[in-house]
Amino acid sequence: MTDPSPAIVAQSAVRRLPRVALWLFCAAYVLPGLLGREPWKGNEFTAFGHMLALAEGVSDWLNPQVWGQAPDLDALLPYWLGAWAIQLAPSWISAGLAVRIPFAMLLGLTLATTWHGVYYLALSPQAQPVPFAFGGEAKPKDYARTIADGAVLALIACLGLSLLSHEASPILMQLAFVSCAFYGVAALPYHPRYSLSALAAGLLGLTLSGAPSFAVLMAIGSGFLCLLDRESTSARTGRQHALWLLAMGVAVAAFSTVLDLWQWRLIPLHNDWQEWRSWLRLVAWFTWPAWPLAIWTLWRWRRQWTTLHWSRHLVLPMWFTGLSVSTAMLTRSADQTLLLALPSLATLAAFALPTLRRSVAALIDWFTLLFFSGCAFIIWVVWIAMQTGWPAQPAANVARLAPGFEPTFGGLAFFMALAATGVWGWLVLWRTAQHRHALWKSLVLPAGGAALCWLLLMTLWLPLLNFARSYKPWVQQIQNVMSKQDAAHTENVCMLSFGLDVGQMTAFHYHGGFDVRLLVSTPAPEENKCPWLLVDNDLRPELGSVVRLSEWTRVRTIRRPSDNNEDVTLYHRRLP
Numbered sequence: 001m002t003d004p005s006p007a008i009v010a011q012s013a014v015r016r017l018p019r020v021a022l023w024l025f026c027a028a029y030v031l032p033g034l035l036g037r038e039p040w041k042g043n044e045f046t047a048f049g050h051m052l053a054l055a056e057g058v059s060d061w062l063n064p065q066v067w068g069q070a071p072d073l074d075a076l077l078p079y080w081l082g083a084w085a086i087q088l089a090p091s092w093i094s095a096g097l098a099v100r101i102p103f104a105m106l107l108g109l110t111l112a113t114t115w116h117g118v119y120y121l122a123l124s125p126q127a128q129p130v131p132f133a134f135g136g137e138a139k140p141k142d143y144a145r146t147i148a149d150g151a152v153l154a155l156i157a158c159l160g161l162s163l164l165s166h167e168a169s170p171i172l173m174q175l176a177f178v179s180c181a182f183y184g185v186a187a188l189p190y191h192p193r194y195s196l197s198a199l200a201a202g203l204l205g206l207t208l209s210g211a212p213s214f215a216v217l218m219a220i221g222s223g224f225l226c227l228l229d230r231e232s233t234s235a236r237t238g239r240q241h242a243l244w245l246l247a248m249g250v251a252v253a254a255f256s257t258v259l260d261l262w263q264w265r266l267i268p269l270h271n272d273w274q275e276w277r278s279w280l281r282l283v284a285w286f287t288w289p290a291w292p293l294a295i296w297t298l299w300r301w302r303r304q305w306t307t308l309h310w311s312r313h314l315v316l317p318m319w320f321t322g323l324s325v326s327t328a329m330l331t332r333s334a335d336q337t338l339l340l341a342l343p344s345l346a347t348l349a350a351f352a353l354p355t356l357r358r359s360v361a362a363l364i365d366w367f368t369l370l371f372f373s374g375c376a377f378i379i380w381v382v383w384i385a386m387q388t389g390w391p392a393q394p395a396a397n398v399a400r401l402a403p404g405f406e407p408t409f410g411g412l413a414f415f416m417a418l419a420a421t422g423v424w425g426w427l428v429l430w431r432t433a434q435h436r437h438a439l440w441k442s443l444v445l446p447a448g449g450a451a452l453c454w455l456l457l458m459t460l461w462l463p464l465l466n467f468a469r470s471y472k473p474w475v476q477q478i479q480n481v482m483s484k485q486d487a488a489h490t491e492n493v494c495m496l497s498f499g500l501d502v503g504q505m506t507a508f509h510y511h512g513g514f515d516v517r518l519l520v521s522t523p524a525p526e527e528n529k530c531p532w533l534l535v536d537n538d539l540r541p542e543l544g545s546v547v548r549l550s551e552w553t554r555v556r557t558i559r560r561p562s563d564n565n566e567d568v569t570l571y572h573r574r575l576p
Helices: 019-030 043-055 077-088 095-123 140-157 170-186 192-208 212-228 235-258 273-286 290-300 312-329 334-350 358-388 392-401 411-432 439-457 462-469 472-485 502-510 525-529 537-545
Strands: 494-498 515-518 532-536 553-559 567-572
Touching: 019 095, 019 140, 019 439, 043 077, 043 095, 043 502, 077 095, 077 170, 095 140, 095 170, 095 312, 095 334, 140 290, 140 334, 140 439, 170 192, 170 212, 170 312, 170 334, 192 212, 192 235, 212 235, 212 312, 273 312, 273 334, 290 312, 290 334, 312 334, 358 392, 358 411, 358 439, 411 439, 462 472, 472 502, 472 553, 472 567, 494 502, 502 515, 532 537, 537 567
Parallel strands: 494 515, 494 532
Antiparallel strands: 532 567, 553 567
């Protein structure tokens, strides 16, 4: 016997979020940062280096390497996608923008598949609200749409989604394919053909994105859950679905073995309390505000998942979340792996909405209002200080943290930021009015606040962030030093590098147009004609073992403007 649902929802409470409003929410989150942004230092620029190498034909498509170094994440499809985007883009689109376009579409795919996956989970009989004695309870499809709207809002509101989901990197592709697989399993009882297609695409995409073991575990575990599901499907149908998922898992494992895609990057569990505390702190802020609502869901719906007659709308997202969080505990890049848990965690958060008390909803609203309004206020104050010099302290902080930065005024960016702030004010007024309808109302402010702050950062602060996080100002600074030393050899010339990482070498090739070559102990004959040499400052004592220092003249040590720990020393050699 199925336990009664804790959701008591009237038809008046499942008013759907207007599609235009939902699309604007998603667009305001996905599009900012697409234009006007340079590739940023870190995972994004390293991945961009491999994409650019493939597009220029200097790297093997089945074994991507640049300057003899393999990618940090052993994946193929993300680098292929970026390289294809560069090759297909017209000449007036920069390579940096070209690679961001398909990855922005992947973020849109994540939001869309999450919505559809939650919609079909909410249609399951166990997820439906309690029927009223005289009618008037929420209709199944209207209720499912409302829960799906809430899940997308919860996903947008997650703090950890903002930066990583806007970078052209393999982890964003993994997020999109995890969402596809989640939708495939969720919709399996309703549209088997489409669901299996989405599952196959998701599992294959995960495999080619560097997560074959994750894909296999996801398929096998989901098949086991389908086998035990007795409420949404018959026993015969459940066995068929389980066999399909098991077969897909075996196929993914065989495919990974043939292409030698198994790369284990697991680390032992933390054995120190300080490490565990840091990890828990990361989980807390990264998944905020979804995790408190998810815990509330598990408590209020506990009778639906702690008994033999468990509900798929709870157990399935619990499985996806548990698998992602467990994997994050065993990897060095815990924040990137936690990103994969956000769609399923947002699903659990959405099912808290029918059971929230008014006092809890009010607490969420007031905390969100104060937090995001405070963040928006700080962004505006710092921008005003950059433009006018007042208030003096924020202006001094910017000058100290980004020496050499010269602020510029962008009219379009200013008006977009002003309009977004006005919409936020209207949204706050709407939410604080006496609206008792619409289950998703408690997640409007968290999602709107997250979208607002991201849009403000990508408009008002974009020049500052480009200066601080991109390599372009640093490359231009070094080019200016070169032109004073030898104006004839500053463009499209050979440059040797010693100790620089892939991102730094890519920056000098992409932003400076240099033919960057990695210096080894036995230089090739053509490298003897390179007029410039860049050396990581920490490796300067070892330089004498690979070159004859008498042939080189030290020019100066140049520090990256916004990073005190990133210094290179420039050497010059006069050519006949």
